Amino acid sequence: MENKNENTMDKIISLCKRRGFVFPGSEIYGGFANSWDYGPVGVELKNNIKQLWWKRFVKQRDDIVGIDAALIMNPKVWEASGHLATFSDPLVECIKCHERFRSDDPNILFDHVSNKHPETIAKTKDGETQISGTGFGFTEPKQFNLMFKTFIGPAEEQANVAYFRPETAQAMFVDFKNVLQTTRKKLPFGIAQIGKAFRNEITPGNFIFRTREFEQMEIEYFIPKPSRDEDWQGFFDKWVEEMYGWMETVGIDTNKVSNLEVPKDELAHYSKRTIDFEYEFPFGKKELYGLAYRTDFDLKNHFKEAPYKEEEDGEAFWPHVIEPTWGVDRTVLAVLCSAYKEEGDRVVLKLDPKVAPYKVAVFPLLKNKPELVEKAREIYNDLKKDFTTAWDDRGNVGKRYYAQDEIGTPFCVTVDFDSLNDNAVTVRDRDTMKQERIKISALRDYLKEKLK
Ligand SMILES: [Zn+2]
Incomplete structure (x- = not known):
């Protein structure tokens, strides 16, 4: 019945469709832009994951509270966060057909020319193939912002431009003071949020792993201004443990998870330390979760003139932030991959009962x-x-x-x-x-x- 050559990922995708976990989005119209719809059992699995997360990190803790912010925020948020200036990929455009590509992979460019414009390929004297014509057939790389742009109100004018949020994090920073005033929390404490984010990825793929519309579970954990490295490292290490504890709770096979310590020279400019938790998916080892120490970069940008004071007569400062991030869709995928088993002639998802769609x-x-x-x-x-x-x-x-x-x-x-x-x-x-x-x-x- 099963095709032995079919790889594990194809089998999981096929099971997801056959049983109602995940369908291709807008399928009757030929699908759309790598979008996926969660079906009747998929939405149960996904909701169970989100509810477990909320219970573990918000309801059962005294030091974390939740919010649920708007998807479209004031564009000034993205100016302050640096997304307007730097949240971009370098792209080149085909001179002939204007299709755009990431410029960091010459093979993709060569394949495009071979398939779409074979007439521009010439053979040199010694038999090598080359693309002839001006400028290699592509424009110079240009930065392409990954945020989804839209217009507020009926007039499609520059003044009305707004963006779908490319991450959930910024709302937790922007709402920082409102949360403080209403909850009277003291440092250290965290703000949590589950919600959708949008990125106009040029090359989405691998099923629900990378999509243009995705869901995040995220915590901004605010800590006092550290006077020594040990002060923030203690919090950071605790969050590494928490992330592994979470993976075990939902049945992600932690033998397939490894920590990638992002090298110092590749860190985002505001980050002092970042760990990517990578899972061995059937299509390769890829980022599942992330943990970053973002220093005081975010609150400093949003509250330039009004830093935080723990006590009325105390010193003013911007709290520092440890940020653990979980992708909801990637969690679903890692849970499915960890649970998928073939035993004799049966296929079984050995899901933890806590996440199983039906008990x-x-x-x-x-x-x-x-x-x-x-x-x-x-x-x-x-x-x-x-x-x-x-x-x-x-x-x-x-x-x-x-x-x-x-x-x-x-x-x-x-x-x-x-x-x-x-x-x-x-x-x-x-x-x-x-x-x-x-x-x-x-x-x-x-x-x-x-x-x-
Ligand atoms: Zn082209």
């Missing part, structure tokens, strides 16, 4: 036996009060197990003819495939214990 599925053994269906419906309606529960009465039980394994449902409950007499059901465990007979009256407690 339990209920089946009547046969759908044309009203007494079985009725009993199963009763159980289903009862379990739904406590667990996200699936109902399936299609095909035979084997097919239903196969389907639930593919969406990672930890338990399946079957109501059979014996159930009508012994008031018990068969509970099948996704990972061990073992079946147990459980009294219906004890079922809810049994699942609660198992799903703890």
Whole structure:
């Protein structure tokens, strides 16, 4: 059934579509710009991840509070943050067809010319191929800003230009004083946000790994002005631990995660230290999360004239910032890749029950036996009060197990003819495939214990 040559990524993408995790965006119109839509089980998985994150880092901590800011902010924000001036990629434009490319990969340029404008390729005397014509067929590299531009109000004029936020971070800086005044927090404390961000990437790709529209979970953790390096390093190290703790909670295989210490000469100008947490995706080792010490760069830019004072008569300063960042879509992808297993002739997503779209599925053994269906419906309606529960009465039980394994449902409950007499059901465990007979009256407690 499975094509052995199909690579793991293709298999995961195909499973995602077949079972309703992720569909290609605007598919009936041929898709659109590497956009993806989360389907019925995908949105459950994604929401579970976001809710777990919010619970862990906001609700269960005294030192972090949340906000939910506007997607389109005053353009002055992007001026102060440096995005208007520097958030760009160098691009070249094909002189013939005006298509634009990142200028850092000569192979892409050569492929473009070979495919689209083969007439401009000439062979030299010794047989080498070369692109002939003026200026190599491309303009000089120009900086292309990655922010999505739009207009506020009906007039498409320069004065009305605004941008979709390219990151969630700036809202936490801009709202810093409002948060302080309303919560009376003292340093160290953090502001958290989950939300979408937009980047006009020239080369998106690898499924939901890099898209132009994506979701972030981010914390700006404000610390006192450090007098020695140890002062900020302590906070930084604590956040490294927190990020690994998080990965374990959602079932990301940490054996596949490594820390890339960004070299000093490649750091952003405001950063003193940055770690990229890289995950071994089927398409290669790529950035999953990031952690950066941003010094006092951000608050200094936004609150130039009004630094912070912990006490009325204390020294004025700009708090420093440790910034852990999680991509939501990358988390979904790493969770799926970590959970995907092929065992004999079954495919199973061994998702942690905390993130699984459904915790339990209920089946009547046969759908044309009203007494079985009725009993199963009763159980289903009862379990739904406590667990996200699936109902399936299609095909035979084997097919239903196969389907639930593919969406990672930890338990399946079957109501059979014996159930009508012994008031018990068969509970099948996704990972061990073992079946147990459980009294219906004890079922809810049994699942609660198992799903703890
Ligand atoms: Zn061209």
